[in-house]
Amino acid sequence: MKIFILTLSLMILPFVGHAQESTxxxxxxxxxxxxxxxxxxxxxxxxxxxxxxxxxxxxxxxxDADIMLNPTNLQASKVRATIDPTSIKTDYxxxxxxxxxxxxxxxxxxxxxxxxxxxTFNSKAVKITGPKTAQMTGDLVFLGVKKSITLDVTFNRAxxxxxxxxxxxxxxxxxxxxxxxxxxxxxxxxxxxxxVDIIIEAEFIRKG
Numbered sequence: 001m002k003i004f005i006l007t008l009s010l011m012i013l014p015f016v017g018h019a020q021e022s023t024x025x026x027x028x029x030x031x032x033x034x035x036x037x038x039x040x041x042x043x044x045x046x047x048x049x050x051x052x053x054x055x056x057x058x059x060x061x062x063x064d065a066d067i068m069l070n071p072t073n074l075q076a077s078k079v080r081a082t083i084d085p086t087s088i089k090t091d092y093x094x095x096x097x098x099x100x101x102x103x104x105x106x107x108x109x110x111x112x113x114x115x116x117x118x119x120t121f122n123s124k125a126v127k128i129t130g131p132k133t134a135q136m137t138g139d140l141v142f143l144g145v146k147k148s149i150t151l152d153v154t155f156n157r158a159x160x161x162x163x164x165x166x167x168x169x170x171x172x173x174x175x176x177x178x179x180x181x182x183x184x185x186x187x188x189x190x191x192x193x194x195x196v197d198i199i200i201e202a203e204f205i206r207k208g
Contacts, residue, residue, distance in 0.1 A: 025160045028071045030168055035067040035204035038169070042202040044083065048180075049193030056192075062087035067204050069170070075126045079136065083119040085111040109187035116143050124148070132156075136174075145183040151176040151200075168206040175199055 044063050047055040065081035085105060092100040104110045123138035132155040140149045156171040176198045181189060 025158050027069075027074065027155055027158050027170065030069065030071050030158050030160065030170060031206060032069050032071050034207045035069055035168075035170060036207050037063075037065040038203040038205050039064070041171075043200070045199045047197050047199075049195070051191055055197070056090075058088060058090040060084070060087050061089055065202065065204075067170070074128060074134070077123075077126055079121070079123040079138065081121040085113040085116070085119055107187075110185065112143060121149075140178070142183045143185060147178070147182050149176055149178050151198075162205065165205060169203055171203045173199075173201055 042063075042065075043059065045057060045059045047057040050056040060083050062084040063082065065079060068078040070076040088101050088104055088111065090101055090104070094100075105113045108115075118141075120141045121138055123136050125137045127135045127137075129135055134153045134155070135150050136153050137148060137150045139146050151174045154173045156173060158168070158170045160168055162169040178196055178198070179194050180186075180196050181194050186194075
């Protein structure tokens with residue numbers, strides 16, 4: 001029994017050490033520089049009204065983003081992001097029927113990914129709205145159309161030393177809404193809603 005307890009203690013000890021080394025801190029106290037998206041801990045979900053009966057939900061599984069963090073002047077921080085529209089996942093599946101995801105990806109009335117293989121966002125301004133909230137405005141390029149959108153951002157947490165990668169990490173949640181007709185996607189409006197709600201969860205790890 002003593003040998004078992006000693007072995008278990010030796011197995012747990014490295015994880016305890018990591019937990020002790022992780023240090024929570026304010027965003028302003030974090031080192032500046034570029035923070036890259038931790039794709040294993042990020043999600044991009046969107047939803048749209050379906051006949052007013054439900055909010056149909058889907059997601060993109062391939063996207064990337066960087067934050068250029070300026071901790072001494074958070075308003076000067078910048079974000080750039082790209083989304084691969086071919087990575088859409090709707091969870092809709094019906095045997096012996098046309099692949100719905102591929103239909104959305106390829107059809108000219110939807111994401112038309114062959115002609116527009118990338119969706120991009122570049123921030124232009126950050127407005128601090130509270131101790132852990134901000135509004136980030138930037139240019140979204142979708143279906144070849146560039147429009148300004150605003151994201152409501154919540155700062156979740158910062159660790160000066162991530163317990164698993166031993167680097168600084170920051171985490172955010174964000175929401176936004178847009179009209180898809182503004183970008184030329186008008187298929188089935190109003191049966192399928194014009195307003196699209198976006199929900200983002202993301203962790204970023206400092207490069208270098």
